[in-house]
Amino acid sequence: MRDRAPALLPLVLDRASVAVAGVPILDRISFTLEAGSRSVVLGANGAGKSVLLRLCHGLLAPTAGTVRWLGPHADDPGRSQAMVFQRPIMLRRSAIANVAYGLKLAGIAKAERLARAHAALARVGLAHLAERPARLLSGGEQQLAALARAWVLEPEVLFLDEPTASLDPAATRAVEAIVGAIHASGTKIVMTTHNLGQARRVADEILFLDRGRLIERAGVDRFFAGPATPEARAFIEGELP
Amino acid sequence: MSTDFFAACAAAFRLIVEADAGLIAIVGLSLIVSVAAVLTATAIALPLGAVVALARFRGRHGAIVLLNALMGLPPVVVGLAVYLLLSRAGPLGAFGLLFTPGAMVFAQAILVVPIIAALARQTIADAWLEYEEQLRSLGAPPRLAVWTLLWDTRFSLLTAVLAGFGRAAAEVGAVMIVGGNIDGVTRVMTTAIALETSKGDLPLALGLGLVLVVLVLAVNAAAYSLKQAAHRRFG
Ligand SMILES: Nc1ncnc2c1ncn2[C@@H]1O[C@H](COP(=O)(O)OP(=O)(O)OP(=O)(O)O)[C@@H](O)[C@H]1O
Ligand SMILES: [Mg+2]
Numbered sequence: 001m002r003d004r005a006p007a008l009l010p011l012v013l014d015r016a017s018v019a020v021a022g023v024p025i026l027d028r029i030s031f032t033l034e035a036g037s038r039s040v041v042l043g044a045n046g047a048g049k050s051v052l053l054r055l056c057h058g059l060l061a062p063t064a065g066t067v068r069w070l071g072p073h074a075d076d077p078g079r080s081q082a083m084v085f086q087r088p089i090m091l092r093r094s095a096i097a098n099v100a101y102g103l104k105l106a107g108i109a110k111a112e113r114l115a116r117a118h119a120a121l122a123r124v125g126l127a128h129l130a131e132r133p134a135r136l137l138s139g140g141e142q143q144l145a146a147l148a149r150a151w152v153l154e155p156e157v158l159f160l161d162e163p164t165a166s167l168d169p170a171a172t173r174a175v176e177a178i179v180g181a182i183h184a185s186g187t188k189i190v191m192t193t194h195n196l197g198q199a200r201r202v203a204d205e206i207l208f209l210d211r212g213r214l215i216e217r218a219g220v221d222r223f224f225a226g227p228a229t230p231e232a233r234a235f236i237e238g239e240l241p
Numbered sequence: 242m243s244t245d246f247f248a249a250c251a252a253a254f255r256l257i258v259e260a261d262a263g264l265i266a267i268v269g270l271s272l273i274v275s276v277a278a279v280l281t282a283t284a285i286a287l288p289l290g291a292v293v294a295l296a297r298f299r300g301r302h303g304a305i306v307l308l309n310a311l312m313g314l315p316p317v318v319v320g321l322a323v324y325l326l327l328s329r330a331g332p333l334g335a336f337g338l339l340f341t342p343g344a345m346v347f348a349q350a351i352l353v354v355p356i357i358a359a360l361a362r363q364t365i366a367d368a369w370l371e372y373e374e375q376l377r378s379l380g381a382p383p384r385l386a387v388w389t390l391l392w393d394t395r396f397s398l399l400t401a402v403l404a405g406f407g408r409a410a411a412e413v414g415a416v417m418i419v420g421g422n423i424d425g426v427t428r429v430m431t432t433a434i435a436l437e438t439s440k441g442d443l444p445l446a447l448g449l450g451l452v453l454v455v456l457v458l459a460v461n462a463a464a465y466s467l468k469q470a471a472h473r474r475f476g
Contacts, residue, residue: 149379
């Protein structure tokens with residue numbers, strides 16, 4: 001549980017752009033992410049959601065514009081944020097060792113980190129697989145293990161890139177509940193999804209990306225009641241039953 | 242002719258089964274020289290492979306091409322170069338290493354460094370591509386990330402080392418030139434086979450050949466089953 005005051009937030013992007021070999025992928029994105037709310041990034045395949053999350057998380061540098069944390073400990077942003085990747089990479093060791101790895105880096109003693117890693121695995125329903133080689137877990141199990149690995153760090157900000165993309169409905173519900181619990185414990189959630197139902201259930205606010213541009217940002221109810229842009233409207237209307 | 246062949250085969254088997262002292266000495270020296278060469282080469286090649294894989298410096302692409310090309314270095318050329326280095330008039334002549342096992346370790350190590358380094362570089366570069374963002378996200382500082390990478394790829398790296406050993410144990414050109422095949426001093430399996438054959442001692446040559454083939458097979462089988470076991474255990 002974290003009940004600390006924000007150390008990093010808010011996060012401010014000011015006309016932040018990412019281009020690869022001259023091709024723009026993110027185009028002059030400006031927004032401020034505040035503590036508290038659950039922000040969900042929506043957009044079609046290739047809209048730039050994953051790149052935006054990696055940019056916010058500090059894995060990419062903007063090729064133009066700025067990405068800045070404004071909190072009191074903004075000088076050391078690494079420690080207090082975590083990310084669950086669209087395709088999580090498991091280290092070649094047991095599931096529990098994967099979850100404990102980040103705690104080891106944070107200098108936490110062995111007994112404590114194993115206890116915390118076990119608790120985190122139990123919370124995502126993987127306690128019975130703790131000693132399994134993580135790379136031999138199923139895709140969905142790996143995604144759950146990655147969630148535990150991020151959660152155990154008790155980050156101030158948690159980035160989730162389509163965390164339920166390879167999960168069955170039951171596991172999807174479980175992950176949504178976990179994300180809710182993480183949020184309730186004081187963590188800022190920034191998440192992407194393709195699933196509009198999930199966006200409705202999880203989000204407080206929606207950021208809508210279209211071909212690398214942030215074209216709409218609104219509270220979840222307002223967004224789904226009537227999107228302001230034709231692109232977002234088309235995206236919502238394209239939903240499968 | 243064919244009776245000669247079978248007689249030689251029988252004699253070769255007898256040498257092996259009876260653990261002939263001459264044969265054992267030659268096999269022993271071969272193992273000592275090649276193991277020493279591979280250990281030396283590994284100490285140089287693994288850091289070298291890691292640096293070329295991970296560091297961003299000018300001429301890195303050239304270094305990769307060079308490393309890969311040097312894998313096919315002809316042993317006789319290495320032997321000649323080491324000979325010139327170690328000969329009395331050469332820059333390292335003062336050490337008096339020529340025609341000693343030390344010279345053979347030196348030559349084989351040079352031969353094997355590019356093999357281990359090139360294979361290690363490929364392994365480490367591939368793993369880094371996969372792990373980099375995940376490790377940075379988990380908060381690993383660069384040094385620790387590299388260490389994690391080496392640890393996670395340790396079985397592939399060991400396979401590279403075993404490949405180096407196979408090459409060292411089987412080459413003849415380099416050790417022939419810098420060792421000289423002196424009986425009881427620098428005579429190893431490959432040089433003995435090359436020279437005893439021409440002198441007509443077929444049983445010894447055949448016996449050594451058999452041991453060498455079994456050794457190379459065993460090393461490759463070990464490398465293969467190691468990878469399989471590691472995959473089953475760690476994914
Ligand atoms: N390293 C890169 N080099 C070149 N192009 C890239 C790179 N990374 C991403 N892109 C391109 O940028 C665009 C946005 O990619 P991104 O992964 O952010 O999409 P996304 O919104 O997450 O899509 P999806 O919903 O399919 O996950 C894509 O067209 C992709 O091909
Ligand atoms: Mg994506």
